[in-house]
Amino acid sequence: ILTKHLHIGVVGAAFEKGQSKKGTSLGPKVIRDSSVLKNLKDLGHQIEDFGDLTESNVQIDKVNHFKVKNWHEVASYNKSVSDKVFQICQSNRKVLTLGGDHSIGAGTVHGHLTAYPDSCVIWVDAHADINTVKSTPSGNMHGMPLSFVLKELQDEPSSPEWNWVKNRLSAKNLAFIGLRDVDPEERKIIHELGICSLSMEEVDLMGIKEAVRFALNMIDPLHRRPLHVSFDVDALDPVEAPSTGTTVRGGLTLREGMTLLETVNTTGRLSALDIVEVNPAIGNSEQVGQTVEAARRLVLAAFGNSRQGNS
Amino acid sequence: ILTKHLHIGVVGAAFEKGQSKKGTSLGPKVIRDSSVLKNLKDLGHQIEDFGDLTESNVQIDKVNHFKVKNWHEVASYNKSVSDKVFQICQSNRKVLTLGGDHSIGAGTVHGHLTAYPDSCVIWVDAHADINTVKSTPSGNMHGMPLSFVLKELQDEPSSPEWNWVKNRLSAKNLAFIGLRDVDPEERKIIHELGICSLSMEEVDLMGIKEAVRFALNMIDPLHRRPLHVSFDVDALDPVEAPSTGTTVRGGLTLREGMTLLETVNTTGRLSALDIVEVNPAIGNSEQVGQTVEAARRLVLAAFGNSRQGNS
Amino acid sequence: ILTKHLHIGVVGAAFEKGQSKKGTSLGPKVIRDSSVLKNLKDLGHQIEDFGDLTESNVQIDKVNHFKVKNWHEVASYNKSVSDKVFQICQSNRKVLTLGGDHSIGAGTVHGHLTAYPDSCVIWVDAHADINTVKSTPSGNMHGMPLSFVLKELQDEPSSPEWNWVKNRLSAKNLAFIGLRDVDPEERKIIHELGICSLSMEEVDLMGIKEAVRFALNMIDPLHRRPLHVSFDVDALDPVEAPSTGTTVRGGLTLREGMTLLETVNTTGRLSALDIVEVNPAIGNSEQVGQTVEAARRLVLAAFGNSRQGNS
Ligand SMILES: [Mn+2]
Numbered sequence: 001i002l003t004k005h006l007h008i009g010v011v012g013a014a015f016e017k018g019q020s021k022k023g024t025s026l027g028p029k030v031i032r033d034s035s036v037l038k039n040l041k042d043l044g045h046q047i048e049d050f051g052d053l054t055e056s057n058v059q060i061d062k063v064n065h066f067k068v069k070n071w072h073e074v075a076s077y078n079k080s081v082s083d084k085v086f087q088i089c090q091s092n093r094k095v096l097t098l099g100g101d102h103s104i105g106a107g108t109v110h111g112h113l114t115a116y117p118d119s120c121v122i123w124v125d126a127h128a129d130i131n132t133v134k135s136t137p138s139g140n141m142h143g144m145p146l147s148f149v150l151k152e153l154q155d156e157p158s159s160p161e162w163n164w165v166k167n168r169l170s171a172k173n174l175a176f177i178g179l180r181d182v183d184p185e186e187r188k189i190i191h192e193l194g195i196c197s198l199s200m201e202e203v204d205l206m207g208i209k210e211a212v213r214f215a216l217n218m219i220d221p222l223h224r225r226p227l228h229v230s231f232d233v234d235a236l237d238p239v240e241a242p243s244t245g246t247t248v249r250g251g252l253t254l255r256e257g258m259t260l261l262e263t264v265n266t267t268g269r270l271s272a273l274d275i276v277e278v279n280p281a282i283g284n285s286e287q288v289g290q291t292v293e294a295a296r297r298l299v300l301a302a303f304g305n306s307r308q309g310n311s
Numbered sequence: 312i313l314t315k316h317l318h319i320g321v322v323g324a325a326f327e328k329g330q331s332k333k334g335t336s337l338g339p340k341v342i343r344d345s346s347v348l349k350n351l352k353d354l355g356h357q358i359e360d361f362g363d364l365t366e367s368n369v370q371i372d373k374v375n376h377f378k379v380k381n382w383h384e385v386a387s388y389n390k391s392v393s394d395k396v397f398q399i400c401q402s403n404r405k406v407l408t409l410g411g412d413h414s415i416g417a418g419t420v421h422g423h424l425t426a427y428p429d430s431c432v433i434w435v436d437a438h439a440d441i442n443t444v445k446s447t448p449s450g451n452m453h454g455m456p457l458s459f460v461l462k463e464l465q466d467e468p469s470s471p472e473w474n475w476v477k478n479r480l481s482a483k484n485l486a487f488i489g490l491r492d493v494d495p496e497e498r499k500i501i502h503e504l505g506i507c508s509l510s511m512e513e514v515d516l517m518g519i520k521e522a523v524r525f526a527l528n529m530i531d532p533l534h535r536r537p538l539h540v541s542f543d544v545d546a547l548d549p550v551e552a553p554s555t556g557t558t559v560r561g562g563l564t565l566r567e568g569m570t571l572l573e574t575v576n577t578t579g580r581l582s583a584l585d586i587v588e589v590n591p592a593i594g595n596s597e598q599v600g601q602t603v604e605a606a607r608r609l610v611l612a613a614f615g616n617s618r619q620g621n622s
Numbered sequence: 623i624l625t626k627h628l629h630i631g632v633v634g635a636a637f638e639k640g641q642s643k644k645g646t647s648l649g650p651k652v653i654r655d656s657s658v659l660k661n662l663k664d665l666g667h668q669i670e671d672f673g674d675l676t677e678s679n680v681q682i683d684k685v686n687h688f689k690v691k692n693w694h695e696v697a698s699y700n701k702s703v704s705d706k707v708f709q710i711c712q713s714n715r716k717v718l719t720l721g722g723d724h725s726i727g728a729g730t731v732h733g734h735l736t737a738y739p740d741s742c743v744i745w746v747d748a749h750a751d752i753n754t755v756k757s758t759p760s761g762n763m764h765g766m767p768l769s770f771v772l773k774e775l776q777d778e779p780s781s782p783e784w785n786w787v788k789n790r791l792s793a794k795n796l797a798f799i800g801l802r803d804v805d806p807e808e809r810k811i812i813h814e815l816g817i818c819s820l821s822m823e824e825v826d827l828m829g830i831k832e833a834v835r836f837a838l839n840m841i842d843p844l845h846r847r848p849l850h851v852s853f854d855v856d857a858l859d860p861v862e863a864p865s866t867g868t869t870v871r872g873g874l875t876l877r878e879g880m881t882l883l884e885t886v887n888t889t890g891r892l893s894a895l896d897i898v899e900v901n902p903a904i905g906n907s908e909q910v911g912q913t914v915e916a917a918r919r920l921v922l923a924a925f926g927n928s929r930q931g932n933s
């Protein structure tokens with residue numbers, strides 16, 4: 001495998017209001033504190049770090065948006081994420097977004113899709129994150145980002161806070177890998193929209209290698225679209241990545257996560273990667289270290305690092 | 312996978328005299344305290360909980376039965392297990408038996424076989440549990456249950472305590488999955504009777520999916536017999552299920568255990584399931600929680616829960 | 623699988639000067655303290671334990687050998703390892719060498735190759751251990767043993783300390799399994815010499831069973847050469863074998879390690895096995911126990927133990 005020398009723009013989405021646990025906004029810091037950006041440079045890539053996106057002050061009206069929490073803040077932050085991701089794409093760079101909770105995935109998908117209208121998304125997660133404002137059982141928006149950017153879920157006019165969303169993903173260009181905790185309403189949506197979903201059940205039957213290939217074939221049969229992988233570290237098993245807010249047993253091994261991203265890398269079409277939901281406030285320091293190290297290895301796997309060594 | 316709506320009878324075999332560690336009889340309680348029966352209802356099943364079987368007072372003569380421990384108590388309790396399992400089958404329900412130590416497997420196999428004379432058994436375990444009164448190295452009867460219910464092992468007239476056993480399983484209708492600690496005498500029995508055994512060695516070579524299919528083909532080539540799975544949680548790796556009395560390294564992952572039971576579930580012929588050897592007195596509370604959660608997920612996998620979500 | 627009754631000579635390479643962590647020289651002791659030699663006897667083998675090799679006093683000149691540490695001691699100890707391994711081979715026994723750090727692999731390869739000039743080597747390791755005196759980043763000789771015994775790496779006359787090396791392995795008769803932390807200079811050497819390397823990346827794509835078969839076909843297409851497996855326990859994942867000096871995430875499971883060695887065993891041509899880098903001074907007693915138990919199971923897997931039981 002030849003490692004191409006890429007231009008990569010890095011942005012930290014230091015945001016945690018899509019869920020209730022303190023510490024998720026520190027994800028970008030602890031991932032940067034690993035040697036990951038230096039490691040990417042050592043692979044021959046050119047790295048431009050755009051720093052962390054700050055939250056702007058948002059005017060909050062007191063209207064309830066069903067039971068959704070932090071409606072305005074999440075919408076506003078996602079707009080800035082989308083703008084930044086778009087801008088990085090326009091500068092002809094690949095995008096590496098470090099979360100932060102997964103609510104910011106609405107912004108990364110939208111920004112990337114605005115730059116590349118034919119792009120596809122692989123959502124690697126224990127959860128489907130596709131609840132709507134009506135179906136969400138918890139009101140936590142990190143379980144909802146896909147509902148804002150999927151074409152088929154916009155049966156009602158969007159609220160003013162989200163009217164910056166101009167481009168939306170077709171369900172046929174989205175695939176899930178790693179699901180194992182899916183709400184009944186989410187299951188209905190996935191089934192009705194015919195979204196390609198390779199849960200841990202399918203991963204166990206096919207193996208991760210075939211699962212990734214199948215997903216790639218489903219969302220992009222001609223193998224020519226730009227690819228966006230949004231990787232929630234809770235897709236990994238809690239043994240491999242304990243410091244995250246909503247762990248579920250029976251997840252991907254780190255080896256499977258790396259194989260997934262190495263396989264995507266070999267397509268030569270990976271254009272955007274999110275690594276989200278690392279929360280250094282969960283677990284002891286060893287567990288945090290494990291989780292950050294897992295995140296680091298995932299990033300390197302996605303951008304051409306070979307377990308055979310690089311020379 | 313369509314989840315059929317089943318009628319399931321649950322019985323607790325709160326018994327621990329088949330081995331020497333205190334706490335195994337609390338297995339039914341801690342498994343029930345997980346939300347498993349509610350979860351089964353949420354899947355659409357009708358659940359009838361028949362409570363725990365109590366031990367009757369047994370008259371104990373002082374005759375030694377070789378070096379076997381608690382000979383009378385185990386025999387007597389197994390009769391009540393068998394009667395209850397038979398009764399649940401007669402009421403046209405599937406049977407879920409929560410152990411307790413694995414000595415109670417003699418009773419579950421006998422009760423189920425009495426109701427369904429053509430039934431087959433998959434014994435999922437690190438151990439073969441097929442020692443006879445003569446071969447047992449330890450005298451613990453949880454290592455012997457199969458010897459009482461296998462047709463081919465009854466070369467001598469049975470003792471009075473076990474003369475309630477009227478129906479016996481043919482060796483050709485039994486398969487092992489997960490073995491990795493098999494006594495030399497057990498190995499001889501398995502070899503001589505030609506029992507289908509897929510040890511961890513075969514699981515590693517074939518993968519769990521093929522191992523289960525192979526076992527199903529061997530014990531029931533025409534795919535029409537009722538199936539009984541007797542699942543010892545020590546079949547799982549100690550990392551996944553630490554709170555059990557006789558752990559052995561190199562076991563099934565929880566994902567493999569779930570895949571095994573999901574595969575059996577898809578046959579539509581699972582008729583009885585035992586989950587045994589959870590011992591909440593072993594390990595710290597986190598380890599007990601892990602083990603109980605593993606047991607819960609195994610039960611749900613067996614009865615149609617999908618990792619894709621259920622709607 | 624029939625277990626052949628073998629004559630096995632055991633030697634302890636209680637040496638730790640190929641790296642900097644105290645305790646590695648206690649590996650032979652703690653592995654012997656497990657029941658492994660008795661277990662081998664129970665499998666029907668004849669075991670001769672030749673004890674531990676002691677370090678001779680070596681005259682140390684003060685000339686620097688680039689930045690390599692303990693140049694004279696490592697060279698001298700390896701000569702005694704080589705002599706002993708050769709002697710055991712001459713007595714018509716298989717060789718089991720218990721390390722000690724992996725620098726002693728130069729001696730085991732040389733001794734075995736001297737007895738069997740057509741022998742092949744499978745090096746199971748997280749690391750390639752093929753740095754030269756010029757390329758070594760650390761100066762630790764446990765990262766260099768292969769450079770002394772590979773034919774293709776002797777472009778310069780060997781130094782006096784290593785002039786006892788008379789026989790060398792061809793690169794085409796060497797295969798790596800399990801690599802995942804390879805220095806850039808090592809990668810160049812592997813690539814230039816065309817050494818068969820099945821890193822964790824390939825293990826994840828092929829599965830361990832196919833990886834071993836592929837390695838065996840590459841190094842010995844006619845399937846008739848004596849085989850030497852040099853197994854660094856850091857090839858295993860740190861979760862399985864934590865007590866070793868240079869752990870790397872994403873390693874072999876113990877099950878994969880056992881499958882690897884069971885597969886080699888079934889060739890009937892395993893002639894020498896090294897188990898190295900167990901360090902009982904690293905980690906707590908539970909972790910040391912885990913690591914030693916892993917080493918014990920690897921040895922048994924290599925010499926015919928069946929997870930189906932032995933009779
Ligand atoms: Mn997510």
Ligand SMILES: [Mn+2]
Nearest residue numbers: 126127232234
């Ligand atoms: Mn998630």
Ligand SMILES: [Mn+2]
Nearest residue numbers: 413436440543
């Ligand atoms: Mn059992």
Ligand SMILES: [Mn+2]
Nearest residue numbers: 437438543545
């Ligand atoms: Mn057992």
Ligand SMILES: [Mn+2]
Nearest residue numbers: 724747751854
């Ligand atoms: Mn090594």
Ligand SMILES: [Mn+2]
Nearest residue numbers: 748749854856
């Ligand atoms: Mn190593």
